[in-house]
Amino acid sequence: MKTLLAFIGGVAAGAIAGILLAPDKGSETRKKIVSRAKDLSDDLSDAAKDKYNEFVEWKDSMLDGAADGVKNTVNKYADKANSYVDKADSKIKNA
Numbered sequence: 441m442k443t444l445l446a447f448i449g450g451v452a453a454g455a456i457a458g459i460l461l462a463p464d465k466g467s468e469t470r471k472k473i474v475s476r477a478k479d480l481s482d483d484l485s486d487a488a489k490d491k492y493n494e495f496v497e498w499k500d501s502m503l504d505g506a507a508d509g510v511k512n513t514v515n516k517y518a519d520k521a522n523s524y525v526d527k528a529d530s531k532i533k534n535a
Contacts, residue, residue, distance in 0.1 A: 456476065
């Protein structure tokens with residue numbers, strides 16, 4: 441994430457330097473800066489959305505895995521408990 445932000449910052453700095461050094465009128469330069477800033481903002485917003493979506497997918501995967509683990513553990517101990525109940529019932533019937 442730091443690398444992405446550094447890259448975007450470098451691109452923005454280069455774009456701004458290029459605009460400021462170009463031989464345009466001041467009003468045209470300001471329009472270009474505003475336009476490039478908006479484009480950069482949109483790019484950052486898209487990158488943030490992508491990272492958020494990746495996080496949500498990871499979180500869901502982790503929660504699903506944890507839920508499966510809990511279910512398996514509960515089923516394992518339920519099976520053991522049922523086995524003990526069956527053995528107790530058998531001993532009571534045979535007594």
